[in-house]
Amino acid sequence: MHYQAPAQLQAAILDWAGTVVDFGSFAPTRIFVEAFATFDIELSLDEARGPMGMGKWDHIRSLCDQPQIAARFEQRFARPPSDADVTAIYERFMPLQIANVGKHSALIPGALPAIAHMRQAGLKIGTTSGYPRQVMDHVVALAAVAGYQPDHVVAADDLPTGRPGPAQALANVIALTIGDVAACVKVDDTLPGILEGRSAGMWTVGLRFSGNFLGLDHPAFQALTPSELDRHRLRIDGLFAPVRPDYLADTIADLPAIIDRINARMARGETPGSH
Structure with missing residues (x-):
């Protein structure tokens, strides 16, 4: 037997607040x-x-x-x-x-089309969160009404340890029967969430504008000028730099193109963290 890296993504492990719901993470x-x-x-x-x-x-x-x-x-x-x-x-x-x-439970604009793209590409959808189960159950129910139903949900208190360690992400790998952690992408707006994905051996995507680092609601985000957006990108990219995500995107709406790029790299034999 010998190791063969997976040729395409099998799962996306998504954060909740600031990633899929609650623009600005309020x-x-x-x-x-x-x-x-x-x-x-x-x-x-x-x-x-x-x-x-x-x-x-x-x-x-x-x-x-x-x-x-x-x-x-x-x-x-x-x-x-x-x-x-x-x-x-x-x-x-x-x-x-x-x-x-x-x-603060509204889906982030572009979330449903991005998730639909991932499902069409054959990805299962897992989730992790800093929310405890009591809160998570409310968030999941509200998201279902809005049309978002992931395949698995892991709350912060479901396991003995959480972020920035890999336990929650790996619990998704087990529940979703994924064959290789390198076939997963972890998407998050926080440093502990990116470290969670990196420590689990996954591809990682940090989101700049929909979550904690910008801290604006969607109308305020839309009101930013191009020069203001560029200034915030530079600042937020610097904040993400120490945890070295594989990719940075403005919001989840930009994720489909990144999924396609990761799949293309995997088809060439590349693995998470290779630059």
């Missing part, structure tokens, strides 16, 4: 701000976006580890934030997130 960020506010801790939207892509408990822990936020907590409670405090904030976060996730 549902989680605004709720982090509200959850911290219930403890009289001020948190800006930009601060809330910082660790985006991680599981939500880990996201809150990361926020509490940031010196400026830890200082606010210590000023309010006369002690640094502990894991028990993180859990208390998370327990405030969860009902707020469940109650409000529907307000």
Whole structure:
């Protein structure tokens, strides 16, 4: 027996908020701000976006580890934030997130045609998310009404470990019976999500404008001038650079052309991470 690299993609593993739904990734960020506010801790939207892509408990822990936020907590409670405090904030976060996730559940323009293209190319559709299962079930149900039904869904708390590790992506590989991780492409708008795909041995595509790094809703994005878009592309490409995605695209609407390019490279024997 000998190893033979796959000749074409078999699956796309897609993120949710900022990738397929919720242009600008507002549902989680605004709720982090509200959850911290219930403890009289001020948190800006930009601060809330910082660790985006991680599981939500880990996201809150990361926020509490940031010196400026830890200082606010210590000023309010006369002690640094502990894991028990993180859990208390998370327990405030969860009902707020469940109650409000529907307000930011619209599919990103171009998502359905892009997914249809991938299915026509023979790809199965798996998904991962930083959302826990309680929230994920609401998001999945709303997406189904809008016409999006992936083949598999892995929530942040379905497994012992999550992003930036490979576990969620690999759970999709197993569930979808994919023969080789190199036949998968991971699509995400966050650094932990791209690292998830890279650590799983997959092709990776980072999305610049629909998610966390731009942080604008779709009308505000559409109002940007060409020069403003170019400036944001340069800035966001720099933010993605440390995790080395195979491709960068503006939104999921640009994904079909990238899928075709990856398939062409695979037909020549190329594998993920080869440049």
